[in-house]
Amino acid sequence: MALPAAVNKRRIVWSYAITVGAYHLIALLALIPWYFSWTGVVSAVLGMYVFGTLGINLCYHRLLTHRGLVCPKWLEHAFVVLAVCCMQDTPARWVAVHRRHHEHSDRQDDPHxxxxxxxxxxVGWMLAENRDLVRLGIFDRYAKDILRDPFYKRLERTLLYPSILFGSWAVFFASGFAADMLAGGSFSEALQFGASLLIWGVFVRTVAVWHITWSVNSAAHLWGYRNYETGDRSRNNWxxxxITNGEGWHNNHHADTRSARHGHRWWELDVVYLSIRVLEMLGLARNVCRPDKTVAAGLAKTKRTR
Ligand SMILES: [Zn+2]
Ligand SMILES: [Zn+2]
Incomplete structure (x- = not known):
């Protein structure tokens, strides 16, 4: 398939290219023993759930893009802060690009x-200039609802986005440094512990969450099985x-975009949806969209004819 017509392969988006390259290089420092601590490893693994699953999958994707559930504003904003720490751009931009993906899935104008x-x-789609994805144009078409929220507008127009991002680096480093000092460690030991939390808890985790999110766009449109005859190449990839905690049931998702539940068969484990169920039971999520009955009938038919 050809690239979107609005892409100019020769024009690199340097801000993205440098950021993606630099994060990968810094994450490689994790291979040096000086930066190692088990707490760092645990913070990276837990962070993949807290920042990636709750921030990106639950909030940016199922809540903001597809409106599959409603959370209290304070909680929605808290999830967005977690998502911002994943360095996957602002909510308006993420939502707009993803809505365009659903509109043109696997046709030439699909961004990725x-x-x-x-x-x-x-990842390549982010690194080459694509005039279709220029902020004001896609915001107007796909993200008007998002930008009605003053907090999300501030993330576009002020230094709030980098402040949250760099603030999160400082929190990881400072909490490690302070905890070690309080436990009676020397200055150099505290420095080492703080650095291990920064490298593992921020850089390794961010790079891991990137590849996890990106695998939905790449692998889950190439390999796996299909429950539904959607007009695209989306696949359910176990x-x-x-690794995405449920986003890989991507053919189900393309068949029924609004549903907050992506696992449709009983064994299609969907941890994001289970997290939404917990929120619902705590009274922190409402209007949770379940799989549409007419779509589910399509699944039953596929089963019978198999
Ligand atoms: Zn898709
Ligand atoms: Zn989607």
Whole structure:
């Protein structure tokens, strides 16, 4: 498949290219023993759930993009702060690009179809200039509802976005440094512990969450099975579902975009949806969209004819 017509391959988006490259290089410091601590490893693994699953999958994707549930504003904003720490751009931009993906899935105007090639669908699409994705244009078309919220507007127009991001680096480093000092460690030991939390808890975690999110765009449009005859190449990919906590049931999602539940068969484990159920039971989520009955009838039919 050809690249979107609005893409100019020769014009690199340097801000993205440098950021993606730098994060990968810094994350490699984790291979040096001086930066290692088990607390750092645990903070990276827990962070993949807290920042990636709750921030990106639950909030940016199921809540803001598809309106599959409603949370109190304070909680929605708290989830957005977590998502901002994942360095996947602002809520308006993420939502707009993703809504465009659903509108043009696996056709030329899809911003990130892996039918161009795997690398393009995974990360390449972010690194080349695409006039279709210029902020004001896609905001007007796909993200007007998001920008009605003054907090999300501030993330576009002020230094709030980088402040949250760099603030999160400081929190990781300072909490490690202070905890070690309080436990009677020397200055150099505290420095080392703080650095291990920064490298593992921020950089390793961010790079891991990037590839996890990107695998939905790349692998889950190439490999896996289909429950539904959607007009695109979306697939249910169990490996992607496992690492994304449920986003890998991507063919189900394309068949029924509004549903907050992406796992449709009983064994299609969807931890994001289970987290939403917990929120619902605590009174922190309402209007949770379940799979549409007419869509589910399509699944039953597929089962019978198999
Ligand atoms: Zn998709
Ligand atoms: Zn979606």
């Amino acid at each position: 179809s892996p039918l161009v090639n795997f690398f393009w669908g995974h 490996m992607v579902a496992l």
